[in-house]
Amino acid sequence: MIAKIIYGQTCRGTLDYILGKEGMQVLGYGNTFSQDIPPKFFGSLLHFQGQRNATKNRYAHISLNLPHDEHVDDSTFFEISKEYMEKMGYGEQPFMVVRHNDTKHEHVHILTTNVNDKGQVLSLYNSKRRSMATTGYPETKYNLEPVPRTKQEKQLPIFRLPETRTNNDDIQGTRYYIQDVLNRILQRYKVRSFEELARLVKPYHIEVRQTQSTTGRAGVAFGLDNRQGYRTRFINGSRIHRQMSGPKLQRIFDSHKRSKLLPMHRKRLLKQIGTTYDLFKTIRPHDLKEVLKEYKGMDIELDIKRDTIEGYTIYDKSGYVFREKELGKHLSMQKRLDIFGNGDAWTEINIHSKQFLIEMQKLIREAIRTSYLKSKQKKGLLSEHIETLSFTDIVPILMESEKHRFLEKYMSSEQKHLFRKNLQETFPKIQQRIHDTETIKEKEALQGKFDLIGDVLRKGVFNVGATDGSVRHLFQALGVKYRNNKLLFNDSEKYSLPVPLGNLPFPKKMEEHVSNGFVRQNHLMLEMMIKQDVDNVSKQTAISFFLPMVFPGLFKRMNSDYRQRYERLALGAYLKHAERMHASFEKSPKDYIAFFNAKGFYFEKGESGINIKSIYTNINSSYKMPKRTNLYLGSIPDLETTLKQQQPVLENLIKNRRDNLKNLWAGHLMELGHYDRVAYMLTNESVYPNLDRKATIHHMDKGLRKAIQERIASKNTFKQNRLLRKGVYAIGSLLDKPTGNQEDYNGFKDELTDYTKRRKNRGISF
Structure with a gap:
């Protein structure tokens, strides 16, 4: 089920639309003194309540749309509507549910106000995200077909085009269809003119006509013509929707034209198409679409008129749509007859071109790196791995490569044989080049770790020292080891730096090797805490929060001031991840709190807003919620009560020893x-x-x-x-339904993950 929400300053036009449709049916009302009231009387009540506040978003027009060929009866649809309104926060607002039958998918319209009976505006924060989560619950409860949630899977609803018929005055059905298509077109593409808009909506049988009023004001009108006996008269854009008027659309187009990113996107496309032309000896015009898709991932459509290709249109990933002539005459197919003017000659790569040599070198580089990542016993550095490689080692990877298959696709048998021979001959040069580059990087990386260790020890971030050997925890957490007065990478003996610390009392059996991902996050976190490196904030991931679990020997020695700074940064990093994970389930700000509570996080009101804390960190460690999230959670009417309800959930986690x-x-x-x-x-x-x-x-x-x-x-x-x-x-x-009598097991009372020692006085206050 798909829900669409439109906010407005008036409700009269919407009322006329949903009540004026032929065959419409009022399914019922919400929060009114009776179900037996005239629709116009309800409209007056709604108008009166909405006018009690000066906000521009006084009214909400919501449509609930079932998937194509899905059917529910009137009473069920009314129940679905009531549940949706309750979960979206309109449970105490007056609303009307009207069912329409003018399209091939069943849908209802709900009209309500965002102003309550006290004249206050309801919270509208995250309404689109909450609506997506809310519509998922009726799908499960009423066994409805789930609708794809990702943008890639959504397609414009061509099936909604009215069927062949003679009634060309079906204005309301036409209006709703055009509004839907235009909304999605304008969301998907950064349109820059009415001419471009006309080309984009043409496949959906929509015609665009620019108009001019008697006062000289420019306008636009839209109509339908499916070429199968169904044609409507044109409707002014302002009647389609207030945002679809000529002047407002023109402002959108002008904004896209003025974008500073537009020249950058055009320059990128020029380079991509230019390198494609440089790679090929000949291209059949009809193959250009497939070639650009496979080689550069570009989406284009050939402009064909009367079996003649006049150019092509690029649908760029940036949202802009470019015609061939916009990119320069030298890229025109008519101007590059050396490539496109060879009649029906097969599309063929130029194996003697400079671009082909570049692609061959890229292919070898990617294969070498992939062989390192896929090696079963991944020991040592990349430069060491490269030293042991032979060409036969990367042949299987080359054969599996999509780029290799693409290049061979446009070669003759003789060229393929020569191509493989060239790959083998080029391999030693690329191997040596990558080895030299990686050697420089690895030396710099070891020096960087040495410098960071020095900064950490000087600033006293951790209470580690050489006398008791606890400094080894810092070495391990940064992916290095100490041996014979030298600092080395943990998994390599190739490079070393002199560190005269003497014979340290390390245990005979050192800790196990740790994933590079955790080491990298720990390195970034320490740099950020010491150097206040703002750039590293964006590089932090949710993994940062789990560093004490991975490096317990180090983090239990962390000084209190740095501990609090670390936990604040880690809470912020985990918060961003968790919000994305919860998005598809979150239908209200109460849900937002509940999902975090289940994970062991809780919220407190402070002097400057709401803070998030956790049962895994110190009681004094917190992260201040962003302003918009503060407003979102603050919109809960009984926020104080909701915050107090967190305590039993968290106490249950602690009681069951899941505060780990x-x-x-x-x-x-x-x-x-x-x-x-x-x-x-x-x-x-x-x-x-x-x-x-x-x-x-x-x-x-x-x-x-x-x-x-x-x-x-x-x-x-x-x-x-x-x-x-x-x-x-x-x-x-x-599932909270125990099916056995197994005794609860605390499997983590060990040095790796037992934090009860360092959190003796931990408590949770609300």
């Missing part, structure tokens, strides 16, 4: 779709993810349940019964 980063990590992996790893943690370690039940059910259905079952089935008979009990109990626990 390992539980949050399991939920994090689940959100990212790493179901195999979550299944292992559930069945082998009894670690239950801290995640809201709604999100958990979603992931169980999406693949987690299957992963758990496969995990159980993969074990041998001796272990299977024990694992089966754990797996069944795990599934039940995730």
Whole structure:
């Protein structure tokens, strides 16, 4: 189900539209003294209440649209509408639900006001995101076909075009169809003129006509002509929608024309098309579309008139639409007859061109790097890996490469043989070039780690020293090791820096190797705390929050001032990630709070706004919520009560010993779709993810349940019964329905993840 919300300053025009449609049916009213009232009387009540505030968004016009060929009866549709309004925060507002039958998909219109009976404006924050989440619940409850949520999957609803008929005065159906198509066209493309708009809407049988009033004011009108016996008279743009009038559309077009990014996009396209021409010896005009798509990922359409190709139109990823003539005459197909003027000659790559040599070198470089990333025993640095490579080692990777397949596609058999020979001959040069480049980078990286360690020790970020060997924790967290008065990379002996610390009392068995991703995030975090590097803030990811779990020996020695600074930055990084993960489930600001509570985070009101805290960090560590989120959460009528309701949820997590980063990590992996790893943690370690039940059910259905079952089935008979009990109990626990009597297991009282020692006085206050 798709919901569309339009806010307006008046409701009279909308009332006329939804009540004036032929065959319309009033399904009912919400929050009125009776269900048996005339629609016009309701309109007067709505108008009176909305006029009690001077806001421009006094009224809301909402349409709920079912997927094509989906059907529900009137009473069910009314119930769906009431539930939607309740969840969107209109539960106490007067509203009217009207059903229309003028299109091939069933839909209702809901008219209400954003002004309550006290003259105050309701919260409209995040309404589009909340609406997307809200429409998902009726789909599940009433077994409706789910609608794709991603932009890539959405297509313009061509099926909504009115069928062939003779009634050319069906203005309301035409108006609604044109409004829908224009909205999506203008969202998808950065249109710059009425002529361009006319070309974009032509496939949807919409015609555009520029008009001029008696006073000389420019306007626009739209009409339908499907060339199959159905044609409407033209409707002024302002009647389609107040934002579709000629002057307002012209302002949008002018804004897109003035954009400073426009020349940059044009320059990029010039280079992309130019390099394509440089790569090919001949191109059949009809193959250009496929060539540009495969080589540069560009979307173009050939402009064909009477079997003659007159040029092409580029639908750029930036949203701009470019005609061939805009990019320069030298790129015109008619001006490049050396490439396009060879009759029906096959499209063929010029293997002697400079561009082909560049592409061949790129191909080898990508294969070398890919071989390093895919190596089963990934030990050592990239430069060391390169030293051991031979051409035969990268041949399988080359054969799997899409770029390699693209190049060979436009070669003859003889050229393919020569191409492979050239690859083999070019390999040693590229190998040496990459090796030299990486050697310089790796030396600089080791020096950078050495400098950072010096800064960390001088500023006393961690209470580590050489006498007790605890400095090894800092080395490990930065991916280096100390041996014989030298600092080296953790997984390589190739480079070293002199560090005269003497014989340190390190344990015989050092900690296990840590993922490069955690090391990189830890490096960025330490740089940011020491150097106040603002640029590194954008590079921080949710992984930053889990650094104490990965490097417990180091972070438990962190000084209190730096600890608070770290936890504030880590909370901010995790907040951004969690908001994206919750978006498809969040239908209200209360949901926003509930989803964070289930993960072990909570909110407090401070003097300067609302702050977020967690059960995994110090009681004094917090992150100030952005201004818009502050307003969003502040719109909850009973905010104080809602904040107090957080305490039982968090106390339950602590009581069940789930106040551990390992539980949050399991939920994090689940959100990212790493179901195999979550299944292992559930069945082998009894670690239950801290995640809201709604999100958990979603992931169980999406693949987690299957992963758990496969995990159980993969074990041998001796272990299977024990694992089966754990797996069944795990599934039940995730859904808050225990299916066994297994005793709660705290599997993380160890040096890696036990934080109770450093948080002796931790408490949660509301």
